[in-house]
Structure formats: C-alpha cells, structure tokens
Amino acid sequence: MKKIQELQELNNKWKEECECELKKTATQAVFGVGSADAEIIFIGEAPGKSEDAKGEPFVGAAGKFLNEMLGLINLQREDIYITNIVKYRPPNNRDPLPEEKSACREWLLEEIKIISPKLIIFLGRHAMNNFFPDQKISNAHGKLLIKKFNGISTKFFFPLYHPAAALYNGSMREVLIEDFKKIPKVLKEIEKR
Numbered sequence: 001m002k003k004i005q006e007l008q009e010l011n012n013k014w015k016e017e018c019e020c021e022l023k024k025t026a027t028q029a030v031f032g033v034g035s036a037d038a039e040i041i042f043i044g045e046a047p048g049k050s051e052d053a054k055g056e057p058f059v060g061a062a063g064k065f066l067n068e069m070l071g072l073i074n075l076q077r078e079d080i081y082i083t084n085i086v087k088y089r090p091p092n093n094r095d096p097l098p099e100e101k102s103a104c105r106e107w108l109l110e111e112i113k114i115i116s117p118k119l120i121i122f123l124g125r126h127a128m129n130n131f132f133p134d135q136k137i138s139n140a141h142g143k144l145l146i147k148k149f150n151g152i153s154t155k156f157f158f159p160l161y162h163p164a165a166a167l168y169n170g171s172m173r174e175v176l177i178e179d180f181k182k183i184p185k186v187l188k189e190i191e192k193r
C-alpha cells in the first residue's frame with residue numbers, strides 16, 4: 001500500500017478511536033498534511049482557531065511565518081510533512097493537558113512510522129517534551145538530539161522555538177530564524193552518520 005493511503009487509513013481509524021477529551025469541544029480533527037515521502041516531519045503543539053476551522057495544521061499567523069522560514073531554505077510546504085502532538089484544538093488555545101497528549105500519542109507515533117523521515121523538527125517545547133521530557137527549549141533549541149525510540153526508525157531530532165511564541169518577540173524571532181537556517185546542514189550531517 002502507498003504511504004499516502006496508509007496515512008488516510010490511519011487518520012480514519014484514529015478519528016473514530018481517539019479518546020482525547022478535546023474531541024468534545026473541537027470543530028474537527030486536524031490531520032497532518034504534506035508529503036508522505038518527506039525527509040522532514042515538523043511537529044507542533046495543537047491546532048489553534050484557524051486550524052480548527054480549516055481542518056489543517058499551521059494555516060494561521062504562525063503558519064505564515066513558518067512558510068516564510070521554509071522559503072529561506074528553499075523548501076515549500078509540499079516538500080515537508082507537518083502535524084501536531086494533539087489533533088484537536090484545546091479551548092481558548094490553552095496548553096494541552098498531559099492526558100490529552102497521551103490520548104493522541106499513538107496516533108502521532110504511527111504517523112511517524114509510516115513516513116519514516118530522516119529528521120523530526122519540534123516546533124516548541126510541548127512537541128519536544130513529548131519525546132524529551134527533561135530538556136529545556138531555551139537550551140536545546142537549534143541543537144541536534146539523537147535518541148532511539150521503540151517502534152520508530154528516526155533517531156534524529158531538532159528542537160526549535162515555536163513560531164507563534166517568536167512571532168512578536170524580536171530576539172526569539174532572530175534566534176528561531178538562525179536555527180531554522182541550520183536545517184540543510186543538519187540534514188547533511190545526518191547523512192554522514
């Protein structure tokens with residue numbers, strides 16, 4: 001079966017079976033989008049208002065900023081795959097609760113397994129702490145983390161500040177852009193390993 005079909009089946013299955021409480025208040029599930037053959041998966045936190053309305057990740061202001069940064073390294077949204085740790089919008093965009101993250105965790109792991117990217121990029125601390133609970137984003141951003149997790153072949157992870165947090169914070173924005181520009185070099189480095 002083609003990866004794209006596998007992803008469709010996965011999303012249809014989890015849309016029914018996911019026991020995340022946020023289902024009750026969200027408009028719809030927001031599935032990952034992009035290339036099923038992508039070398040990079042970007043993982044965000046949870047859908048916001050625009051994503052909940054459209055049913056697509058990163059389509060609001062943070063998404064526009066992300067698209068600009070992708071342009072800096074000659075990538076388009078179609079070249080990457082993008083998803084969230086939680087597939088439903090938390091009310092008023094509050095932080096997702098631990099039980100909401102764990103309810104959606106298997107869904108995310110199976111997505112990663114199908115795509116099997118070379119590199120996973122975390123957008124913000126929530127995505128990073130889902131895999132590396134002891135890391136601090138202020139220290140880990142822009143650094144390659146290497147770790148083997150059961151069931152997924154990807155072992156390279158690159159944490160970044162969340163584009164929504166950096167959007168209106170001048171210094172964080174500069175750091176995020178500089179970290180983002182390291183991505184092509186990080187990919188090359190991984191190929192050598």
Ligand code: URA
Nearest residue numbers: 044045046047057058
């Ligand atoms: N922020 C996220 O973490 N994910 C989205 O999909 C949109 C904004």
